Every structure is written in structure tokens, then in C-alpha cells.
Amino acid sequence: MTPCPEEKVVHTRVIGIGNPDRGDDAAGLLVARRLAQLGADAVEFTGEALSLMDHWENCESVILVDAVVTGGRPGEIIRWDAVAERLPREAFRCSTHVFGVAEAVELARIFERLPARLVIYGIEGVSFEPGTPPCHEVLDAVDTVSAEIHRLISPRAAAAD
């Protein structure tokens, strides 16, 4: 039986970005790790943002999670619809080298290589010192974002709500 459009389940890839050894910058990686353990298509991305678009090649729906610095309270969760709006570049400077997530998304937009759906979760970080663990507010946010994304991408989890 061919499913009607409303019943179509869109596969979503989750990409968690960050540096595991720089405090709150690990937030995105921890979310991806949690979701991968739950069976989701979730990858930890520690490379340079320039190759991000290669990691979502052929993906219709992508959720990207990264630590951000916007001046908000530690652990604050911000969600952007990157297809509909431009990302604030300054927010994504904490976890990148020469080329940030915002630049990668804008390049992909110009090259028409954005997935049809690209949602970005930013977790507000405060400390990015080498060799330090994430603060407890960020770890709480990792729990919250992981649970929310799991509900969004897992029909079974959504049905149980």
C-alpha cells in the first residue's frame, strides 16, 4: 500500500557539532551521542564546518545541534529554522575554526545544497576552557534537547506522548 502524503515519515539525520575537550562546546556531541544510543541516525561532527554540507548530502531533513554564545543564560536553548531564516554568525563562533556553522549554512543556501528541512538547536555555553567538562546547566539542556529531538524524529516516541 502506498502511504498517503500525510503518513510519510521523513527520515531525519541529527548532526551534533563541537569539541569534546572544551567545556560547554561538547553540548552538540553529547546530544548526538545520546540519540545514537537510542537508535537514531545521529552523528558526532568534530571537523570543520566547511564539510558540513557533505554530511547532509541526500538528507531531506536535518537537525543540527551546537553550542552557541548569544549572551543568554547558560543552558538556554534556542531553535532556528535555517531554511527560513539566516543564522546569526556571532552566535556560532565558539565551536569552529576558521569557518563557522553559520557560514556553512549560508554557503549551502547559495549553492542550493540546504536540505528541505534544517532545524538548528543552539545550547548557550559559557565556558570553553580546554580540558574542562560542560557546566551542569548545559548538561541539563543536553537532556532536554535530546528528549525533544527524540520525540520529533521517532514516531513511536511521539505516539507515546
Place this chain on the structure above:
Amino acid sequence: MSTSTAPPRGVTNIKVETLARVEGEGALTVRLRGARIEDVKLRIPEPPRFFEAFLRGRLFSEAPDITARICGICPIAYQMSSVHAMEKILGIAIHPAVRQLRRLFYCGEWIESHALHIYMLHAPDFLGCADVVEMTKDYRAAVEKALKLKLIGNKLVALMGGREIHPISATVGGFFRVPSKEELAAIRPELEWALEASIETAKLVAGFPFPDFNQDYEFVSLSHPDEYPLNEGRIVSNKGLDIDVSEFEDHFLEQHVKHSNALHSVLRERGSYLVGPLARFNLNYDKLPEAARRTCAEIGFQPPCLNQFKSIIARAIELIFSCEEALRIIGSYEPPPAPRVQAPPRAGTGQAATEAPRGTLYHRYVLDDKGVILSSRIVPPTSQNLKRIEDDLWRFLPSLLEQPVEEITLRCEQAIRNYDPCISCATHFLKLNIERT
């Protein structure tokens, strides 16, 4: 981002923050009094990373993987300098095919690093664009080319090293795994495309507008009798230096300066010097392969070039070389009988230098008879260039003083980016403060 604040009477303070397109965390302070430059300091506040200290007590075999973590852009350089130094101590002679594979591995790193810097970091300066995103609007094809070039470099590194970032295959004595002929042959068409794209890149950047800024540089690089330098050679300069790598510390001195957590390297009694693509090009032009030299002739780029703003052309020529060299190696490749040679540990001291994308990278290790590292010394190319960057700014600024502050700032940033500085692999902003009194 540039901001101007109302100054006290007679004083102009200009603060510019967030210079992107530089690897690592640094700050530049320029103090101007009228038309006189009082001070130029490239400050590196990023904390020391103590790699040399925590290598102590580790086994010699761990050095390639530990030092690779120093840089996410040029980990192969760190692996290569460390394995060569260790092999010198252990008396290991690698198989010629392994030697070729190491050159191939290095070509991958040069392709990805040079493509990144030419297009993503440096070209926007010459094209009057704020960054590569803005540049893409008018130069979409060029940026697409850069992305593809970078991807091919990444693929070559992953093929040789097991993964793109911090590859894991290199080891003392060779590789843990070497590729088959078929695996290498599979990437050949992409490298052939990359070679053509690199030639087009050189032609593009040769047409950029360059300031007139010829300087009396001392260029330093490795030099090998038969090949463009990557993994070995003597250390030479255009001012008569010609030494074995083991003599490096007799001639070069690392100095601590108050305003920088990165050491400044100088040639004893001579001062600052320059390492990197322009130095290699000037000192090894005759070793470039055919397509690279032909392109040099077509675009009129010949040694000696004394203008570091034209390092972007030298970098593009090295991009051509990297593709040509990779194709040559793949074309004649026969796998070695064993991926690596092993030897029992023994006590000794070993030095090695290889050519990282940004310039000469020196390592020295002392091992005990069990192969445990007693001490180490690592001199990366950027610390060798830091003093030279400051010297360039001292000499370049007088030509800018009549310009608006925004233009001065932009040109100073561009002059710094000439060196593709890799201050660290952590955060990536450089704050520029111009103080005018």
C-alpha cells in the same frame, strides 16, 4: 566588526574586533602618534598547550598521534616530523615505496590546506569581500571549485590516513596500513581534475591587485637535491644558510616575548625570517614539476619574488605541484613488501624537519633505552613567522597612514593573512586595536 569611540582630546583610539579567517586566537595592537608608528605587537593570549611537556614519559610510538592533535589543519606535518625524528634515533630506514606514500599523504594535506587558505581565507581580501560567503555571490564558480579541491584533498588524506581529521595510519617505520594500487588508481580522475583546477586557480590569483611591498626577506625552507621539499632536505636560506636539520638549534633561537604566549623564533644574530610557500618557491623553483613551472611562465611569476602579498600565488603554484606530485606517485606505485619496519627502542637524540603547508616544522626528541621520551622540542612554522609578521607590519603601515581607519585595518589583516597563521586549533578570532595619539 569595527567600532570607533569618542576619544579624549588629542587621542584617537580605534578598536576593531573579530578578525576571522585566521587560525587561532590572537590580537594585534598598533599605536600611532600622528604619522609615527610607536608600537606594533601581535599578541597571542591563547594559553600555552604544553605538548612538549606531556610528551615526556610517553613511548616514542605515541608521538605521531599525540603531536597530530596540535593542529586540525596540518596533523600530517606533525606526524611526519615526529616519525622521521624517531626513525633517526632508532636507525630505521624506510622502504622507498613508503617514502613515496608519505609524500602522497603530505600532498593531500597541502591540497586541502592550500585550497582552504587561497579561496576561503585570503582571496576575499583581494576581491574586496568581507568573507567567502559574500565572495560566493560574485565568484560562485571559484568557490565551488575550492570546495571540490578541498574535498579531493580530504579524500586523499582519508585514503592514506584512515580519516580526514587527525588521521591514524602513520606510524614510526611506515604506516599501519598502505593502500592498494586499485585504491590509489580510483582517486586519479579526481586528482586530474584538481590539477586543472589548480592551474586555473594560479591564473586567477595572479590577476589580483597586489600592493608594492618588496622586502629584504631571509627566506628559509628545506631543500632537497632532486625534489620539491616535503619530508626531507637540508635547511637553506637565500642568505647563505645551508645546514643539516640536526644543526637547527645552533642557528635558530626561540625567544619569549612578553606580549605572546607563542615563542618568537629568530635566526641568531640576524633576526626574523620567513618560512612557508613563498620561501619554498623562491628556494626550490627549479624542483617544481612541469605543469607548475609552465604555469609560472604563463602568469609571469618567477623567483625571486620579494612581495609576501604574492604568497597567494606561490600557494597556488604549490597546489599545482601537490596534484602533479600525487599523480606521479600514484602512476608509479608498487606497494611495499611490508607497510612498516619495526626496530627495538634505543637511547638517542633525533631531529627532523618537514614542510607543513605554512612552512618548516622542526621536531627534536631524546629517548631513553626503553624508547621513553625524555624531552622534546617542537618549533611550528607560525612561531617562526610571528616576528616576521610584526616586522612586515612595521614596514607596511607607513604606506597606509593616509587611509581611513577601516582601510588600515583591512590591509593589516590582509598582511597577517599573507602568512596563513595557525595560532592554534581552538577559537579563531583576532582583535585589532589601533591606538592613535
